[in-house]
Amino acid sequence: MVPGVRRLTATNPSPMTGEGTQSYLVGAGDLVVVDPGPDDAGHLDRIVDASGGRIRYVVVTHAHDDHAPGARSLARRTGALVLGPPAGGAYAPDAVLADADVVAVPGWRLTALHTPGHAPEHLCYLLDTEREGSGFVEGGHRPRPEVAVVESAGPRLLFSGDHLLFSGDHLLGGASTVVAPPEGDMAAYLASLERLLRLDPGIDAVAPGHGPLLAGARAVIVAQLAHRAERERQVVAALERSPYATSAGLATTVYGDLDPGLVPAARLQVWAHLRKLATEGRARSTDPDDPGGSWDAV
Ligand SMILES: [Zn+2]
Structure with a gap:
């Protein structure tokens, strides 16, 4: 089994960030980083070390200070492109992503989903794989892709399954996200949750921006x-x-x-x-x- 996703936790624990922001490294050659976290040299060093220097894209869920400011530093160090919602605070992308845009590295594909509520421009990213030899076969059946997530420090297997959602602050592990007006919008937040429930194929697990991985995504969203x-x-x-x-x-x-x-x-x-x-x-x-x-x- 080739681990597809590695998780690294930033050292910014607080009542609002849990044990710290979760950054994720996606891929098995050229890599995508999801949410580099704060502009913290120690955390970015660990991301660069774990990547072997092969970071092609840094994608960001939203511009908040615990998720995005590390993006530019990481891009400077690795030559990666920064992709995500429009600029805000200490974050500026090289290109803005919209709903349904796809970021791909060989074998791995992240689809942006606009999920306003916590922040108006918030994006989640749905991960699936395109392994060699997979694809549509006679009868339209596609072999099920499988995504594995491991703890980078471990490595300890956290999840093995199909569709994984990087949820940023839209869904958290072990806590409810803050929907803080005027930026936060409760009606939009609930509509974004309901949209995730309607996705077909459905989400199997959620890799949140804070807290542990969430298996049984549907039950998590319904709850x-x-x-x-x-x-x-x-x-x-x-x-x-x-x-x-x-x-x-x-x-x-x-x-x-x-x-x-x-x-x-x-x-x-x-x-x-x-x-x-x-x-x-x-x-x-x-x-x-x-x-x-x-x-x-x-
Ligand atoms: Zn946030």
């Missing part, structure tokens, strides 16, 4: 949709009990006691739900664009 629906019900219930509430006040009701480091994110989640409810005519605010605005149920 995330259910979690968000439950959170929305909690926000509506809290709003009905507390007229003229702020998102900060509602967050205390909905989330209870939280690690202080997570309180700002919790308030933003509630605000994201309120803005979604406002577009549906179920909540109103003096100013939906004001994070400190007061809200009422309709």
